[in-house]
Amino acid sequence: MKALIGRLWPQSLSGQIALLVAIALLVAQSINFGLMLRERNRQDLMQVSAPAIARLIDAVERERAGRPGHRHGHGDAWRGIRVTAQSLVKADMKPRPDVVQRAAAAFADVGLKPVRIAAAETEVSRLRRLNRVDELRSALTPPDRRARPALVVTAQVGPDRWISSSARMPPRDNRVIGWLFAQTMILYGVILIPVIWIGRRIVRPLRELTGAVESFRSAENSVAVPESGPGDVRRLIAAYNGMRARITGLLDEKDRMLGAIGHDLRTPLASLRVRAEGMDDPAERDRMAATIEEMNQTLDDILSLARLGRPHEAETRVDLAALLDSVVDDFDALGADVSLEEAPRTTVVIRPTLITRVMRNLIDNAIKYGGSARVSIETAADGVTTIIDDDGPGIPADRVEEMFQPFTRMEESRSRQTGGTGLGLALARAIVEQHGGRLTLANRREGGLRASVWLPARAAG
Numbered sequence: 001m002k003a004l005i006g007r008l009w010p011q012s013l014s015g016q017i018a019l020l021v022a023i024a025l026l027v028a029q030s031i032n033f034g035l036m037l038r039e040r041n042r043q044d045l046m047q048v049s050a051p052a053i054a055r056l057i058d059a060v061e062r063e064r065a066g067r068p069g070h071r072h073g074h075g076d077a078w079r080g081i082r083v084t085a086q087s088l089v090k091a092d093m094k095p096r097p098d099v100v101q102r103a104a105a106a107f108a109d110v111g112l113k114p115v116r117i118a119a120a121e122t123e124v125s126r127l128r129r130l131n132r133v134d135e136l137r138s139a140l141t142p143p144d145r146r147a148r149p150a151l152v153v154t155a156q157v158g159p160d161r162w163i164s165s166s167a168r169m170p171p172r173d174n175r176v177i178g179w180l181f182a183q184t185m186i187l188y189g190v191i192l193i194p195v196i197w198i199g200r201r202i203v204r205p206l207r208e209l210t211g212a213v214e215s216f217r218s219a220e221n222s223v224a225v226p227e228s229g230p231g232d233v234r235r236l237i238a239a240y241n242g243m244r245a246r247i248t249g250l251l252d253e254k255d256r257m258l259g260a261i262g263h264d265l266r267t268p269l270a271s272l273r274v275r276a277e278g279m280d281d282p283a284e285r286d287r288m289a290a291t292i293e294e295m296n297q298t299l300d301d302i303l304s305l306a307r308l309g310r311p312h313e314a315e316t317r318v319d320l321a322a323l324l325d326s327v328v329d330d331f332d333a334l335g336a337d338v339s340l341e342e343a344p345r346t347t348v349v350i351r352p353t354l355i356t357r358v359m360r361n362l363i364d365n366a367i368k369y370g371g372s373a374r375v376s377i378e379t380a381a382d383g384v385t386t387i388i389d390d391d392g393p394g395i396p397a398d399r400v401e402e403m404f405q406p407f408t409r410m411e412e413s414r415s416r417q418t419g420g421t422g423l424g425l426a427l428a429r430a431i432v433e434q435h436g437g438r439l440t441l442a443n444r445r446e447g448g449l450r451a452s453v454w455l456p457a458r459a460a461g
Helices: 002-008 013-064 097-109 132-140 175-214 231-277 282-306 320-333 352-370 424-434
Strands: 081-084 116-123 149-158 161-168 316-319 338-340 347-350 373-380 383-389 438-443 449-456
Touching (some): 013 097, 097 116, 097 149, 320 338, 320 352, 320 373, 320 383, 352 373, 352 383, 424 438, 424 449
Parallel strands (some): 338 373
Antiparallel strands (some): 081 161, 116 149, 149 161, 316 347
């Protein structure tokens, strides 16, 4: 039931507002309809019961005064009065205690105290007298009129003597249902149309704001959202635009700071390299040169990771299979055990330099820790996935996510020969997520590790 309600419930704000208002109107109209029918029935009862009770009181007064004006078993046809030995109200009739109370109060007002009062609702045909005139009249009466309800009120004035008064109930006017339906439709039109208009006026700028937030991957490519809609929505959009401007300013300041740091660090490193070249001991000279190169590479990784929020390379549509083939050829030329499965032409919109860096990093890790790398491409409706498998020892399941943290390595030493600085995976994931994709690591069932780079359908073509 909850799942069904979830499927039927509108997801948009304007749809939910319109549905809630429609349900509230339906409930209000249902209550209104019930109260109106109740009041209509009460008025019909008043119109029928008041004359019937008045005629009954008049007949009882004449009976008490000794001038009944009717014979036993018959009555004044034009007055609707009958005198019988038994009550005309039977057990199978619909009792009307409200009419009994009204009749008792009316009798008390005129000082009459009948032995007993009863009232019920029944069909007109059950009240006809068994004489030829009434039988003929009943035969000539249409069936729908014979079945029309009637009200009978009876008072016991003595042993085996009942005086009854009857009256036909007014016919049911079903037009009230059509009138109520028309009224409901008018209310829906008068209320729902402005509600839907207001809901869309609120939702349209919110939808634009949502799109801007979802597409916000870098302050450089983001655009200001036009401020429109109600005051609260305009203030929300203004707050977003202000936040966007502040983020842009912070990133600009960060870029300037990183540029200064890179310049200030590279200058002494270059000086150290010159001094190292002048050393007499070749072994010591090579160790110092390797250390300086490691520091340069670490600095490059740190600056690249820090500058991801402000990419300077434009997105380009490239053939992913061709890009991977070029990367694999480079490793193959170095004698590495790497292979690429045949894949159809799959174009993606990416920043080629950054994605190339991701693929190089993942293939290098597979060769370094698993001895070999097997690269393949899988396409699906929602995007394209690049898979890199190796036959290494894998990663403990509880440390897979930890490997994406900066400066985290399986091998704890800081030697580049055994693993580098621990920034490669963090940088690769940041690049992939900047493209709206996903980078995951998983241990293979047959052994080894699988790295999967998924790029969304937005970027695939």
